[in-house]
Amino acid sequence: MARSSISRRTLLRGAGVAVALPWLEAMPSVAGVAANDSGIPTRIAFFYVPNGVHMPAWKPEAEGALTELPSILHPLESVKDRVVVISNTAAAHCKGKGGSHEPTGGGYLVGDKCKHSEVPEVANASVDQVAAREVGWKTAVDSLALGIDPGSRGDHGYSGTYMSNISWRNKTTPAALELNPRHLYERLFNSQPPRRPDWNSAASKPQQQRPATPASGVVDLVREQAQDLQRQLGYQDRQKLQDYLEGLRSVERRIAQSESEPFGHHADGLASDPLAGVDDPALPKLIIPDGRGIPETYEDHVSLMLDILTLAFQTDQTRVATFMFSYEKSGRQYKEVRAPGSHHSNSHHNNEAEKHAALTRINTLHMQLFARMLRRMAETPEAEGTLLDHVMIAYGSGISDGNKHNNDNLPLLVAGGGNGRVGGGRHLLLPEKTPICNLYLEMLSAVGVQRDQFGDSTGTLGLA
Amino acid sequence: MLVRFRLLVVSSMFLLVAACCTPGWAQPGQRDNPLSWDRNVRGLFSRYCWGCHKAEDSNGGVDLASDTDPRRIRSNRDTWETVQFVLMDKSMPPDGAKQPSEEERKWMLGFLEETLGEIDCQTLTDPGPPPLRRLNRVEYDNAIFDLTGLDLSIAAETFPPDTSSYGFDNIGAALAMTPVQVEQYHSAAGQVVEALLALRGSATGPYQRIIGDDSASGQQQLRQRLQRFSDKAFRRPTAASWVERLMTLYQQSRDHGEDHETAMGHVVTAVLMAPQFLLRIEQNQPDEGEPYRVDDYELASRLSFFLWSRPPDAPLLKLAARDKLRQPEVLRQQMERMLRDARSEALVKNFFGQWLGLRSVLTHPVDSDQFPELDDRLRHAMLAEAEACLMEMIQSDRPVIELIDSDYTYLNASLAQHYQFSSEQMPAQGEAEQTLQRISLTDRRRGGLLTTAALLMVQSDPNRTNIPRRGNYIADRILGDPPPPPPPDAPELETVADGRQVPLRERFEKHSASPNCASCHAKIDPIGFALENYDAVGRWRAEDAGQPIDSTGTMPDGFELSGAVSLKDMLLESRQAFVRTLAKQMLIYALGRGLMDADRCIIESIVSADAAQPLRFAELTWIVISSRPFLNRRNPDY
Structure with missing residues (x-):
């Protein structure tokens, strides 16, 4: 993607007369502490590819140092010392009754089985949201759930939600999937220019109670209405109102945070010039197309979303994210890499060489886009190192062979240094069917969430 | 069957x-x-x-x-x-x-x-738990349009996609609320206010109606304006205390030195962020142990969101104000009015569009090397054909069986050419070339939804037809009897070693001969074979891979299929199963929830109605609307 200058005035167009609301609720006083709270926090992300991967072109031959990379992993060459390829994990929780793709997507990050139902219900919040609960309050947005394609309708008695979402805020609520780069950008940066945080300043102090303004009265008023209403609702609907109230807090909080920068750990306060800082050479340049704000090609769309994610990590707008290259069982056609036919049909390769090759090209395209983001992170200085040193990003699928729908021998790798937690440049060959939840447990620990278990985990992997 | x-x-x-x-x-x-x-x-x-x-x-x-x-x-x-x-x-x-x-x-x-x-239909009277339904994206945009007169399409453009359950995006239990959504509502309210203020200076219209001039805003006038706006937004009369709160909010803003427009901006934002606007709230009757009728305003909303995917219009609200809507003859009249109205297009887009899969016609991936003629214009024509047939069914109250087989369709010149129609069957040439025209059909290879290019295309792969997928589609969506999903470890197809071109049919037959697959494929493959004469973009063809198409097959119950016309005959014979499926889908869509045992009584009464006299669209809709769960509710479980 080109990196020429941008029409920032269009890009940074504010949200009209959206009212600014002060911070009203006290910050949560307890929270998990990131590994290095006064220093640079670890950011985690989970990347998902649907329909499995052509494993013969993914799995390195030997255990140990990553030397010759198999063809799908080839794009990682320049950052391979920051990558651990992990073989022999299994996601037993992705196996479901009466369907294969459906419970795979929905259960992937949850670590337990999905209910076989048209009204979605998973076992608990997914790993990213468990992390977001604990560390999300420190940033403007507690987490991001990003994607490219709107979801698909369900099948075999499973809600479409299961294939369209991997991130779950709670048992019944998937994190809303953001697909549009323009709106994502506007939500993250509002009318503020992106700014680099100053990691050396003290961590955020509790926000101060601010005097009520007419604008805050708006939120007060609708909150009262919701609280009145909540009293007359049944259990399930009370949850819905709870989510609504949480959303109101999030509206207040994000705006309050941008107003109260002087108290935060961001380098400069509310700049007098709203465009100040935008030309910071360390920040990626984004070109967001006019119109609907979605680039025409798949490649550009993914790249832009990942650029925004990189920027969000870099500016500490959030520390937790998920990204779906497409929904599970995706029927997207990748003509750009000569893979005619739908992705799902290609994944049912029936051992035909032609389909193996097409599937490999699709898998490689995804990897190229991922590698591009990693390279960008590696070029982004942060403290003594780079942004890539301080992230921990899992990349994989809940299905191994798309023709068999098996949930073991999964394609999985971890990229980023994880603040010293991950020693890259190797192929980790685990005992067969090691729970993928072991990695999740380790990633939770990376952001300071200490747990004995997540899903069917049996321990951590020892990535250092 | x-x-x-x-x-x-x-x-x-x-x-x-x-x-x-x-x-x-x-x-x-x-x-x-x-x-x-x-x-x-x-x-x-x-x-x-x-x-x-x-x-x-x-x-x-x-x-x-x-x-x-x-x-x-x-x-x-x-x-x-x-x-x-x-x-x-x-x-x-x-x-x-x-x-x-x-x-x-x-x-x-x-x-x-x-x-x-x-x-026992006499004793099963539970209307089901009352789900709290959030406005989905379509409903939100329509509500903003009806309220302000501004066609902003904010939700369609910016809100995250709604979750889908039972194949529909209007299911109460699945329509979650997340902070991202609430932030979007907040930002959307800002955009609405911005758009309203941009109209300042006009003597009439939304600005005058909602914002109004400062000078013309005496207390009483302002109170009335806020009351009207809230009533319309909340789809029922609003409590005076709410209006007083809005007055206070307005006054606080003015006391802060903000001008009239800014103060009204806060007020409009509050209304558009209020749960009464974003959610379809129905009142409990705490002392009532048994199910009870919803009130007339709630009924108006149920009716209107079902048929139009939007809030009730003025005539419905007027009837509700006089408690008239609940009278069966009035309700029926209103339903008929609404079906004839252009706004019933919402049923086409949202009910049929999701049930039948029409929503993906414009985006379904098609291999442009193989089908270069499939441009956007043709796609739009394909969609328009299917939608026009459905619109005729709704507005002219046609028999529902015409979904399977009918002797008319709607074509423009591009689509007629795509269908290889002869010149006398072509719509009029010239200026009206791209306008759809109603065409009478004598050849049964077209007519009915299942043989439209739109549906044949979306059930294909980008570069070829997909036999089991087409078969599964009809078994599932039309007959309501989907086979179970393929086993996790589906055995592999034999590779064709000598590199010769083999028709798809032959390759699928080999696959389906394996005993693990046979029992399910036996139900769906014959249906798919019967449609093999239509290629991946719905054109008629006589050959595949250089060999004549063999469109014959035998269903497990012995029905001999040979091409699309015989498939239609089979489906006409299975009309009970079809009507039952249609009834189930419509009931799920209308109630916004999955079905319960008691709902089977409604479905069977629809099937019986069809047996007595070929079921027409209005009668189907009426049985749904006059059903117990549509008219009643019960208190939620705490």
């Missing part, structure tokens, strides 16, 4: 008798009853079914061993009705497996009939 479910309306007297005595399977006198679960039938299921269908990882995910008594079988009705169905059509046990004798099969079926067949 066989009917999957038979309803026995049991008299309440009989039910009393049944209730006072323990059912047959435990009675001493039933020792020799071959339909007894404990004494006979359970053993039969164990012998013939459990081999594959026991425990969680069983074939097709169907576990028949865990339902250990008839009560559990009843509560797991869907599974056991499928069992009933496959036992009847003898697709199970599969060929090669141990087969029950005819007599044993009858016992198993007799037991299931007895266990599943009894539903």
Whole structure:
């Protein structure tokens, strides 16, 4: 993607007369502490590819140092010392009754089985949201759930939600999937220019109670209405109102945070010039197309979303994210890499060489886009190192062979240094069917969430 | 085709008798009853079914061993009705497996009939738990349009996609609220205010109606304006206390030195962020233990969101204000008015669009090398054809069976050319070339929705047809009897070694010959074969890979298929199954929830109505609207 200058005035167009609301609720006083709270926090992300991967072109031959990379992993060459390829994990929780793709997507990050139902219900919040609960309050947005394609309708008695979402805020609520780069950008940066945080300043102090303004009265008023209403609702609907109230807090909080920068750990306060800082050479340049704000090609769309994610990590707008290259069982056609036919049909390769090759090209395209983001992170200085040193990003699928729908021998790798937690440049060959939840447990620990278990985990992997 | 479910309306007297005595399977006198679960039938299921269908990882995910008594079988009705169905059509046990004798099969079926067949429509009166429905994206945009007159399409452009359950995006329990959404509502309210203020200076219209001039804003006028705006936004009269709160908010803003427009901006934002706007709230009656009628405003909303995907209009609200809407004749009149109105297009876009899969016509991936002629114009024409047929059904009250087979369609010149119609069948040339025209058909290879290019295309792969997918589509969406998903470890197709071109049919036949696949493919492949004359973009073709198309096949029940016309004949013969499926889908869509036992009574009354007289669209809709769960609610479970 080109990196020429941008029409920032269009890009940074504010949200009209959206009212600014002060911070009203006290910050949560307890929270998990990131590994290095006064220093640079670890950011985690989970990347998902649907329909499995052509494993013969993914799995390195030997255990140990990553030397010759198999063809799908080839794009990682320049950052391979920051990558651990992990073989022999299994996601037993992705196996479901009466369907294969459906419970795979929905259960992937949850670590337990999905209910076989048209009204979605998973076992608990997914790993990213468990992390977001604990560390999300420190940033403007507690987490991001990003994607490219709107979801698909369900099948075999499973809600479409299961294939369209991997991130779950709670048992019944998937994190809303953001697909549009323009709106994502506007939500993250509002009318503020992106700014680099100053990691050396003290961590955020509790926000101060601010005097009520007419604008805050708006939120007060609708909150009262919701609280009145909540009293007359049944259990399930009370949850819905709870989510609504949480959303109101999030509206207040994000705006309050941008107003109260002087108290935060961001380098400069509310700049007098709203465009100040935008030309910071360390920040990626984004070109967001006019119109609907979605680039025409798949490649550009993914790249832009990942650029925004990189920027969000870099500016500490959030520390937790998920990204779906497409929904599970995706029927997207990748003509750009000569893979005619739908992705799902290609994944049912029936051992035909032609389909193996097409599937490999699709898998490689995804990897190229991922590698591009990693390279960008590696070029982004942060403290003594780079942004890539301080992230921990899992990349994989809940299905191994798309023709068999098996949930073991999964394609999985971890990229980023994880603040010293991950020693890259190797192929980790685990005992067969090691729970993928072991990695999740380790990633939770990376952001300071200490747990004995997540899903069917049996321990951590020892990535250092 | 066989009917999957038979309803026995049991008299309440009989039910009393049944209730006072323990059912047959435990009675001493039933020792020799071959339909007894404990004494006979359970053993039969164990012998013939459990081999594959026991425990969680069983074939097709169907576990028949865990339902250990008839009560559990009843509560797991869907599974056991499928069992009933496959036992009847003898697709199970599969060929090669141990087969029950005819007599044993009858016992198993007799037991299931007895266990599943009894539903007493007199006593099953539960309208279901009342779900709190959030406005989905379509409804939100329509509500903003109706409220302000501004066509902003904010939700369609910026809100995250709504979750889909039962194939629809208007299911209460699945429409979650997340902080991202609430932030979007907040930002959307800002955009609405911005758009309203941009109209300042106009003497009439939304600015005057909603914002108004400062000078013309005496207390009383302002109060009235806020009351009107809130009433319309909340779809019912608003409490005076709410309006007073808005007045206070307005005054606080002015006291802060903000101008009239800014103050009104806060007020409009508050209304658009209020739960009463974003959610469809219905009032509880805390003292009422039994189900009760919804009030007329709630009924107006139910009706309007069902038929129009939008808030009720002024005539509906006027009737609600006088408590008239609940009168059956008034309700029916209103329904008929609404169906004739152009806004009933919402049913086409949202009900049919999701049920039949039309929503993906414009985005379905198609290989442009193989089908270069498929441009956006043609795609739009394909969609417009299907939508025009559906619109005629709704507005002109056509028989619902015309979805399967009809003697008309709507074409423009591009689509007629795509269909290779001869010049006398072509729509008029010239200026009207791209306008759709109603065309009478004599050739049954077109007509009805299933043979439109739109539906044939979306059930294909980008570069070829997909036989089991097309078959599965009709078995599932039209006949309501989908086969279970393929087993996790589907055996591989034989590779064609000599590199010759092989028609798709031949390759699928090899695949389906494997015993693991055969039982399900036997139900769907013949349907797909019958449609092989239509290519991946719905054009008629006589050959595939250089060989003539063989569109013949035999269904498990013996029905001989040969091409699309015979498929239509088969579906016409299966009209009960089709009407039942349509009824189920519409009821789910109308109620915004999954179906319960009691709802089967409504579905069967729709099927009976069709048996008495070919069912027309308005009658179908009326049975849904006049049904108990549509008109009633109960208090939620706390």
